[in-house]
Amino acid sequence: MTTHDDSAPVLFEERGAAGGRRIGIATLNAPRTLNGFSLQMAHLLDAQLQRWAEDDGIALVLLQGAGEKAFCAGGDLHSLYRSMLEYREAGQQDIRANAYAGEFFEVEYRLDHRIHTFPRPVLCWGHGIVMGGGIGLMSGASHRVVSERSKLAFPEISVGLFPDVGGSWLLNRVPDGAGRFLALTGAMLSPADAIHAGLADVQLPEASRADVLEALVQTAWSDSAKERSAQLDAVLASYAVTPEPGPLQRNAQAIAAACQGEVLEDMVAAISALPSDDEPWLATAQAAMAAGAPGSLRLGFELQRRAEGMSLAEVFRMEYVVALHCAAHGDFAEGIRALLIDKDRTPRWNPAELARADGEWAATFLREPDWPGGTHPLADLVDTH
Secondary structure (H helix, E strand, C coil): CECCCCCCCEEEEEEECCCCCEEEEEEECCHHHCCCECHHHHHHHHHHHHHHHCCCCEEEEEEEECCCCEEECCECHHHHHHHHHHHHHCCCCCHHHCHHHHHHHHHHHHHHHHHHCCCCCEEEEECEEEECHHHHHHHCCCEEEECCCCEEECCHHHHCCCCCCCHHHHHCCCHHHHHHHHHHHCCCECHHHHHHCCCCCEECCHHHHHHHHHHHHCCCCCCCHHHHHHHHHHHHHCCCECCCCCHHHHCHHHHHHHCCCCCHHHHHHHHHCCCCCCCHHHHHHHHHHHHCCHHHHHHHHHHHHHHCCCCHHHHHHHHHHHHHHHHHHCCHHHHHHHHHHCCCCCCCCCCCCHHHCCHHHHHHHHCCCCCHHHCCCCCCCCCCC
């Protein structure tokens, strides 16, 4: 089975492997937009993964991106922006009334959850830029590869959102409390730092991708999903390289000290005060935090705090509500306007100061609407591991 339309937003292919099983290959196919993740992509990929999950002949799935620059640089913000303008121009108040945003986030979150709970190995090749929605796709894969050019980040503070797609759950698991730092600064992670942060598993040379695929084809895959996972581990280990520690690791002690405590204002002040004259990476992170939406700082902080002890499915349900609020009345539209539409890079954040984006303000983004039938759209998500 192969997608014959090379212009399709996601290309699908199956390769026969030794022993009679097949490898499913899904390629995000929008290299001009750095494989920006659209609603159409989400629908196509989710439907195909459902088919592959039910096909015992599929040994594993490879998820990758077309082009040399990115696996996936994030969501399709232009379409979301148009939907937010239409919602606001219509004078809507119900966060459910933006049907496009509701569908986009629901399908995206369902897809990401499906990858997390997929019944057979999923290998994600996270080359180049992997941000926001790209991390959402990659994070649930059982085997997450970065290459020498990989750059990972949750940059939502720059567009008035928050680290969604399970970011509240993922960042809580970064060692030494550095997940808070990553949410507040949108700092870029090197391949080594991505592995250290638990967002990737292994680094392979980008030039080895074709050889890795050939090795997968030559493997006689076990009937056991657990044994297949071990077989895939062995294939990747044969090409793996050990990267040098990145800036997150080099500054781990200072970042941990800055991010301790439970007062966001103190945390922001401590991060701002970190010495960065000899560390351009840290200076860039501090500048991004200073320019970012104060509301996004608060939401990222509050959601990580609330996500402690929650299951992944519970976090997706919480983030879904907050995402709809952001699309309805938050800074999300203004952030996209400043960055991608007018490109003036002078967003007018509201609230403009962190003191006004307090915990009470953040709580309004967690208020659930009256769902039809009283049931959350993601109520049926169940974690299997």
